[in-house]
Amino acid sequence: MTEEEVVFVRKATGLIREAGPWSVMAASGTFLIADGIHYFTAQVPFLYPGANIPLSYFVAAVLLTFPAIAGFFLSVAMPRSSGDYVAVSRTVHPLLGYFEAWLSWFAMICSTGYVMFLTPILFGATFYSYGAMMHSPWWMDVGTYLSTSKEAAVILGSLLVIGSGIVGILGVRAWKLIMNLIWWLPLAGSALTVVAFLYGGTLGPAGVKASWDSVWGAGSWDEIKRVALANGWSEWVAENAGVSGAWGWPGPWTAGATLACIIPGVYTSYGYTQAQYVAGEVSRPKRSFTIGIFGLIIICLVIYMAYIVGTGMLYGEFWQQYDYVMMGGYSDQLKITAPMTPVFTIFSMSLVGAYPWWAFIIAVTGAFWLLNDGPILILLLSRITFGFSFDRFFPEVFAEVNERFRSPHWSIILAMVFGVIACFLFAYSPWFGMLNFMSAFMWRELLCSWACMAYAHNKPEIWERGVATKVAGIPLSTIFGLISTIICTFLLIFMITQLKGDNTSLIAQTIAWSVGPVLFTLYWQYNKSRGIDPSKIYTELPPA
Numbered sequence: 001m002t003e004e005e006v007v008f009v010r011k012a013t014g015l016i017r018e019a020g021p022w023s024v025m026a027a028s029g030t031f032l033i034a035d036g037i038h039y040f041t042a043q044v045p046f047l048y049p050g051a052n053i054p055l056s057y058f059v060a061a062v063l064l065t066f067p068a069i070a071g072f073f074l075s076v077a078m079p080r081s082s083g084d085y086v087a088v089s090r091t092v093h094p095l096l097g098y099f100e101a102w103l104s105w106f107a108m109i110c111s112t113g114y115v116m117f118l119t120p121i122l123f124g125a126t127f128y129s130y131g132a133m134m135h136s137p138w139w140m141d142v143g144t145y146l147s148t149s150k151e152a153a154v155i156l157g158s159l160l161v162i163g164s165g166i167v168g169i170l171g172v173r174a175w176k177l178i179m180n181l182i183w184w185l186p187l188a189g190s191a192l193t194v195v196a197f198l199y200g201g202t203l204g205p206a207g208v209k210a211s212w213d214s215v216w217g218a219g220s221w222d223e224i225k226r227v228a229l230a231n232g233w234s235e236w237v238a239e240n241a242g243v244s245g246a247w248g249w250p251g252p253w254t255a256g257a258t259l260a261c262i263i264p265g266v267y268t269s270y271g272y273t274q275a276q277y278v279a280g281e282v283s284r285p286k287r288s289f290t291i292g293i294f295g296l297i298i299i300c301l302v303i304y305m306a307y308i309v310g311t312g313m314l315y316g317e318f319w320q321q322y323d324y325v326m327m328g329g330y331s332d333q334l335k336i337t338a339p340m341t342p343v344f345t346i347f348s349m350s351l352v353g354a355y356p357w358w359a360f361i362i363a364v365t366g367a368f369w370l371l372n373d374g375p376i377l378i379l380l381l382s383r384i385t386f387g388f389s390f391d392r393f394f395p396e397v398f399a400e401v402n403e404r405f406r407s408p409h410w411s412i413i414l415a416m417v418f419g420v421i422a423c424f425l426f427a428y429s430p431w432f433g434m435l436n437f438m439s440a441f442m443w444r445e446l447l448c449s450w451a452c453m454a455y456a457h458n459k460p461e462i463w464e465r466g467v468a469t470k471v472a473g474i475p476l477s478t479i480f481g482l483i484s485t486i487i488c489t490f491l492l493i494f495m496i497t498q499l500k501g502d503n504t505s506l507i508a509q510t511i512a513w514s515v516g517p518v519l520f521t522l523y524w525q526y527n528k529s530r531g532i533d534p535s536k537i538y539t540e541l542p543p544a
Contacts, residue, residue: 014401024292026183036268060265071273077466081280082387102516113422164374165416171405189365197310453481
């Protein structure tokens with residue numbers, strides 16, 4: 001056995017470079033344009049009263065652009081599977097690389113269970129909305145069942161997890177074709193949604209109100225306003241007022257609420273570099289990541305601002321009043337309007353009530369943006385365990401690659417199993433559904449920023465393979481890594497402070513932060529007992 005064979009499980013990963021720029025965009029984009037924008041953002045006027053919503057989300061998107069650039073530098077210089085685990089462990093410290101990758105794995109398991117559980121529910125809300133618009137009892141009954149049946153959500157969500165795993169096992173070629181398909185179709189639907197907001201601008205205030213009433217029933221608009229006002233909406237607005245006006249909030253906005261609202265903005269804009277985990281399977285990394293990452297940043301910003309500003313401008317205070325009635329516990333007072341959890345599709349499809357086909361496309365688009373999360377989440381999870389295993393810091397069976405499909409099948413099956421478990425936990429364990437796991441993701445961004453800041457100096461031979469550019473004698477990667485470090489440090493501390501009083505999340509974070517270092521230490525000693533010097537594993541990049 002040669003020294004090279006002792007260091008890694010084998011001389012080559014066995015994976016193939018098939019993904020291009022559009023696959024890079026799809027791998028990250030499906031993670032971004034999902035529940036954050038379609039589901040949670042529509043509820044922000046109620047959850048963050050007094051916030052200037054467009055400003056919060058724009059700031060969040062700009063802030064996360066810098067970690068995205070840091071990830072771009074690392075992906076181009078070190079295009080390896082499991083991405084930032086390799087980058088951080090080779091340029092900062094092996095333990096920190098293992099720590100942040102483990103936290104990302106934990107957070108993505110939570111995301112997989114949550115999103116796959118929520119997908120049937122959102123499809124149910126979609127069908128119910130369409131049925132209410134078309135006055136179709138059949139569509140409404142199907143929608144009611146899907147949106148209220150916990151068992152249906154668990155069964156269908158678990159099937160989605162399993163189906164996503166099968167797509168991953170078929171290999172990156174099959175995954176690329178399927179992933180591109182379920183990326184471009186909902187993207188076209190989002191484009192039609194943006195057009196719907198532009199169309200709504202031609203209707204005028206009276207036309208927007210008339211279109212709403214044509215969908216939800218004559219008098220629905222006035223009923224929402226009447227119920228909101230009768231239940232203290234005006235007083236609630238006054239209590240949360242600030243010093244100047246803004247879209248998304250009917251009165252003056254506050255700096256504190258706007259700052260707090262950056263949290264859902266960060267959740268919505270997180271994930272520009274998720275494709276970094278499959279960098280070892282990307283052909284022509286510099287070109288693919290340049291197009292994929294920076295193209296995605298522009299697409300997401302356009303969609304986010306169009307949805308938020310469009311709804312704020314066309315609906316004004318009605319958006320906030322609708323949230324207040326539906327989320328404040330007053331929907332039982334409605335006689336005309338169907339009680340619904342606020343989602344953006346309700347506001348966008350109501351603008352095109354005269355065109356049912358258009359409204360239906362808009363409605364299913366939001367649900368499809370959650371559906372397509374499954375294949376990418378399972379893929380990313382499998383590459384993390386594959387990277388651990390290839391470095392001999394996880395059971396080595398998970399580094400095995402299927403000879404026919406060139407996919408790490410055991411790692412994918414492991415991700416599937418935990419994804420199904422997480423789906424059940426979200427349904428039947430209230431504590432799991434309350435977890436706040438965004439701080440885990442921010443650890444990843446912070447440590448990647450450190451790696452980007454440092455690798456030009458401590459790994460110059462690697463830096464020269466990537467974007468080896470200097471400004472005033474300083475590596476460009478160091479400059480962006482420094483800026484990203486400041487931003488991510490602030491966001492991480494800010495998010496950790498939000499856990500105050502949330503004992504469920506505090507306990508979960510304590511466990512998650514501890515497991516990674518413990519596993520790393522155990523495997524370090526285990527490798528030494530086998531005559532393998534673990535320090536040598538992290539002195540070089542794994543083979544491509």
